[in-house]
Amino acid sequence: MxxxxxxxxxxxxxxxxxxxxxxxxxxxxxxxxxxxxxxxxxxxxxxxxxxxxxxxxxxxxxxxxxxxxxxxxxxxxxxxxxxxxxxxGVKTDWPAEYLHPDMPVYTWGRMVGWNTYGSENPYNLFIIIRDTGENDLEEYRKELEARGFSGSSDYYKKDDFSIEFQFNSKTTLQISSYRIKAHDWPYQLEFMPPPEKGKLVDFTIKEGEDSLFGELYFADMTEDDVLAYEELLLEAGFIRTDYLSYSIDNVSFDREKHGEFSGFFERYSEDEWIFYYDFEED
Structure with missing residues (x-):
């Protein structure tokens, strides 16, 4: 060492x-x-x-x-x-105030410290544990499940929190915890109804040569939720162009620009989806 x-x-x-x-x-x-x-x-x-x-x-x-x-x-x-x-800025105490209240302390091995992935969100953090192994982690998984966390192997979640595990070496475990923060529905997409289920956790806008494009990131959303959302889109005037792909013409984007809006859903994980969109101004 x-x-x-x-x-x-x-x-x-x-x-x-x-x-x-x-x-x-x-x-x-x-x-x-x-x-x-x-x-x-x-x-x-x-x-x-x-x-x-x-x-x-x-x-x-x-x-x-x-x-x-x-x-x-x-x-x-x-x-x-x-x-x-x-x-x-390395902390050595268990970061209970930034974790789910039901997340138990990891009592095996030796905690080296923890830190955030960025200063903008203290709830997105990682914890380093040394002198531990897979058998210890399996016992910890059982504790998580007993406290209402769902998942398997290296990923668990409960409410707005998700937990990920990875071994950086045979005896060094990294525990990552994230808190999902839902965003308000963006005013730029007033013509597009929000889904009834799922959480919008990020929204991006990028400028191309002749268009605007970006992504909407959804969490806590199943494929059935996406299909139910399709009905709302069709009722709002969208046309289904392919499986989980849609378009609508003559809409106002950002309350100023008018043109055609199209996009499609792609699965990111079991309950996370990304909607990639493109807006071409008339």
Whole structure:
């Protein structure tokens, strides 16, 4: 196991640019570095002489978490009186406030820490557990099912939360938790009725040369729900052009542009669908 302090991260990050380099993981880059390049914090009064952003420092460490031998950080305080964990934003307590209330604590192995996938949503996060294995995970699956979670193998869900499991090595487990946030129906699609079942979790608009296009992402929607939605689309004036494909002419998109709107549904997972659309202005 590698011991990591801030100047080492800075040195390696400056040498590599952050993340995997030439196909090598963060651990391999550290292993191959010249001994004289591994400068320890005791030789510095400050780390600010290295112009490295917080985001890149955090990225290198987070990349290493997916390695079979993740870099390990020390708990003593560094520059400014902050521990490395605090500096990188890595938390070591079980993130109960951001998980489903019925999600049990994983009690096997050793929890290394957790972090979010992005600062914009603290409910989308991952937890790293070491010294655990498939047998432990199977026991945890039983606990989830006893508490009302549904799913199998590496994916479970309950209400607005979903959980995914993956082993980054034989004894290192990554638990990811996501919270689905439903969006309001977009005003740009006033001519298109919302479905009665399912949740709109994302909506995108992109500009092409002569058209607008994008996607609507739905969760908690079965194929039967999509077929029921078809009836609403037909009642609103859409024409069925193929299986789960539809079009409508002479509509107002974004309350300004007029033209033809077409799109089709494609399954993303068991209960997730994407509606790809295209709007051609007259």
């Amino acid at each position: 590698k011991k990591l302090v801030v100047p080492i991260i800075l040195t390696i990050a400056l040498m590599t640019g952050c993340g995997a380099v030439g196909g090598k993981s963060a651990s391999e880059v550290l292993k191959d570095a010249l001994k004289e390049d591994l400068v320890f914090s005791s030789q510095f009064s400050t780390v600010t002489e290295y112009p490295m952003s917080d985001e890149n420092i955090e990225a290198l460490y987070l990349v290493s978490l997916t390695d079979p031998e993740p870099l390990e950080i020390q708990e003593d305080s560094g520059a400014g009186g902050y521990s490395i964990n605090e500096y990188l």
